[in-house]
Amino acid sequence: MGDDQVLEASQQVDFDNYPSGIVPIIQNIVSTVNLDCKLDLQAIAQKARNSEYNPKRFAAVMMRIKEPKTTALIFASGKMVCTGAKTKQQSKLAARKYARIIQKLGFPAKFKNFQIQNIVGSCDVNFSIRLESFQISSHGVFSTYEPELFPGLIYRMKKPKIVILVFSTGKIVIAGAKVEDEIYEAFENFFPVLTQYKRVQR
């Protein structure tokens, strides 16, 4: 469970860039690209091995590839959403593989406007947190906590515009970033708040 990415040689850098001592791990990157041609989803579903298409449930073909391990939603208008990659480069590579598959199936697919829409990261702070205290404090403006509905607290940071899910066990999920740095920045901003409400050993 190496959630602390402690690099032996560069430990000092770690603390300069990441004063909290914890670096969130990127778990998922969602990106979109425009293939710029109309597609026949039935034909794609019938010709490609790794695809499923259930028009009554959802109007897109779901295609998966093994390397990088990703899933793509391909729409009839030619737009495509690629999810599941762990780095930006992997996401782009995967999207290009999907575009290549579509090309081979006989459609004049291009690769326009590749854009990363969402990056999700997670980490573990190793101490328990009293979620109720967020609402009473000055951070109550940003937090939503309804234990009847969801066990975690939803914190919406304004700058950078990020959503953080905080659980009482100390696990944190950071989502909504468009670049990886936003995730790290958000976590560094948030860590002091967390330490304020952590469980105190007697």
Add this chain to the structure above:
Amino acid sequence: MVWCSNCAKNISRPDYVEGKICCSLCGRVLDEDNFSNEPTFVKNAGGQSQLSGNYVKTIQSDYSLSRERILNEAYNGIESLIYALGIDGGDSIARPALAFYRIAVERNFTRGRRKEQVEAACLYIACRENKKPYLLIDFSEHLRINVYVLGAVFLQLCKLLSLEEHPVVQKPVDPSLFIHRFTDRLFGGRKPNVSRTALHIVASMKRDWMQTGRKPSGLCGAALYISALSYGLTCSKSEIIKVVHICEATLTKRLIEFENTESGGLTIEEFNLKAEELQKEEGSNKVPYNGLNASGGTELLCEHKSSGKPPFAHGLCEICYSEFIKLSGGLDGGSEPPAFQRAERKRIMVMEASADGTENPSCPTSTSPTENKGKCLNFNEEGYIKHTSEDENLQSVESESIGAAAHHKMDDSANEKTHGVDIAHEESESLSDIDDLEVDGYLHSEEEKRYKKIIWEEMNKEYLEEQAAKEAAALAAKKAYEANFQNCPEDAQKLAAAAAAAVAKSKKERQQKRAEELKNSVPAQTAAEATRQMLTRKRLSSKINYDVLDKLFDESGISEDPKKSRTEPDAYKDDKPLQHRERDPEQDTYEEKECLTEAHDQDNYNQNDEYNYDNDYDYDDL
């Protein structure tokens, strides 16, 4: 008070005779209103039949008839919910709930949502405000819908009503509120001992961090169960489950967790004693130790910011702090939350596994805080106790294995970076760098394609049939349309076709344009701008006098709507809708639409006159 020009004075009590208001001194007819439900028609000078009189809005309220009906039905719905759930308070709860509902209707929140769900959400907010011990799950059980669906409606409603930062919604629900209600339901009457002990148990659970992140009903159920059994009252798990709305697995889990805490080991008398001691301690306002104060600073951060009270702890004033302690059990822990304990156990297991496979440790200590491992958690398994003594060994072992893993990660990311750079240099449109062999692997062979086609068509038969039917219907409609006009000359046909196409196209375009406008529109800076935006959006701009509109926001005078009939004598009725427009320029003002559509009199005003209802009425001769 009506002015009689004949007597030249105000008459305090005029006579009301047959729809006419008469002066009580001289008998002069001052005003005449003939209301009737049936329209009557008169012949005008040209010989045409014309409606005599004008339409008048209902005098009772600003709302249209349909709106009244909606609100009445909502009120009945809310009352039936109150009755069904046994919420006491009657009107004092129903009225605020109805007020929320009215706002929801005005903001079009009820469109697309089931009305009972919106009613339930409004009632739930009212209950939370009055601290009535009712959970969302009670409402959802009564309405037989998924609690998360109702929860989503509730959260959206809070957002709509801007209640997100309001303490009503912000302060989390306190499980202690529910104990009394559940005790009543279980035992059919008040049992103060059971309730009191249950409350103590819940407080102890809070201190032991069992409560953060959990549904309050589960804790209450467990506390009640223990409390009831300890007083000798027979109460089975299934009874609790029915009352509290949790499942048996959850109840068992909570009981086991409580058993694992320190308080779980005490007998009931010891427990009660300890609880009372703690209560006395809390009452004496002890200040938490300084480690916590340091982080809070000296600023008051709670809702009593402006009251000037000194901060007590954590940036909260004394009142808020004691509430906080009562609600959540404070930050000093009894034991770790159970989920955290599980996670710790997993961590230790992982470390054990990696410790078996590494060499001697000689690395800097890792940065992961491991003081928690030092603390003796309440494990049931004995195997882990030995770790408390071998702490340092573990720490360095862990860092070694993490270091090894990090090395691998570095190599991987270096590879990816070069790969990424290569890709960036490539022409991004040509995808020729992708390995063709791999891609071919993802495509079917000819035979496979045939099989898959058959399978897919079989599986999606219904969908294909629907599509075929749709197309056939469209074709038939087109044929029928054409058949109608077959006899017409070609030009007319072409015109008709072109017109139809244009209509379809413009509709779609309009929709798209509207969506774009909404997205791009800058929020208005002033009220005048906002009104203007709304007017252009609703395409009422030809009917509004813009000069007066500007004046509207300079003074607080009343502006005119040229479409409104002068002869609507009810001053109250006219003022209200206008004031609505003044106050809420950005809302969808259905009232305005109604004014415009109901006024049939197309008189042209002298638009610079102010409204004076007293003297100078020029009636249209009826």
